[in-house]
Amino acid sequence: MNTNSSMAALGASVGARPLMGRAYEGDPTRLPAESFGLAPVVPPKRNRTAPWDYDREAYKGRNMVERVFNRMKHYRQAATRHDRLDETFLANLQLIPIAIYLKNTAKNLTSVNTP
Template identity: 50%
Template sequence: MEITAAQFAQIEHCLPRQRGNVRLSNLQVLNAILYVAEHGCKWRGLPKRFGNWHTIYTRMSRWAKSGVLDRAFEQLQRAQVVQIKIEAVSLDSTSVKVHPDGTGAPKKNGPQAIGKSRGGWNTKIHLVAADARTAITFSLSPGQAHDAPEGRALLKRLGPPSRPLHLIMDRAYEGNETRQLALDLGFIPVVPPLSTRIEPWEYDRAMYKRRNEVERLFRRLKGYRRIFSRFEKLDLMFIAFISFALIADGLRLC
């Protein structure tokens, strides 16, 4: 499936304006990136009909460095949030296996969100979702990192909601510090206590059943093979693929 001209019109203003004699339009480049994201192929493996693979890779790299895809994701996300009535948000993470090609980033690029856990080299995607199809924000961490600290950082970046919202989390986030931060920001934490808690609390069990929505969103993301496995050495490019997948999914809803 490719992005249509009508769908492209919704984010066209977020992309750099093309000037001069340019062989590949932004729409052609987006559809080439979509092919790589869905099929997980190498850039050199792009079918000839998409044009020169190096041109496409270079343009995506330039967009990633300048934040073009991030802005397009934020623009589309705001439009989706306006269309739906948010009653709750979910916070969760998922692990992504790192392919051997994704390791060994040059030291000049600084530390990357790749770490070794019992399952080998992994990257974690932390995500706040409004429902099974709408991501609000996300971040990366090394695979061995605990969910709670990165979850708190993501909540701080998100900031307080305009009105009290339920914040659905699993037991990885049931610590006092995480729950207190949620309360301070104006969320209503919905998280089950550990069985070892001396004074367990009550929580909205009916609302907690909606935690499956963020899991379904992760399942949709991992339908893109370039996200199911991490091939990118740099966080910058992996984040760009995640943003792009969320953009493509959002455009398909329109």
């Protein structure tokens, strides 16, 4: 089994649906993903002569993922990668979302308890 057929089998078995921005909706990007058995979720550009349907609800999840990465970049450890060990960098990447969650939870609790 060659690499392309194994990638196609993996994509089809997992049901992978990569969320892609409109900048990557061109045929050179989208068609190879489809040939690997992936179902890319990407809206067509407005000037497409033959637009396709896409899962709008799944595409909305892309915005949430981008916002999480943007918030993570506010932490210097993740943005500058000063860690020498990969394990330390990975640990920081795992701790940052926890810190963001706790910060937002504390902010919500104070706004609810404030008269």
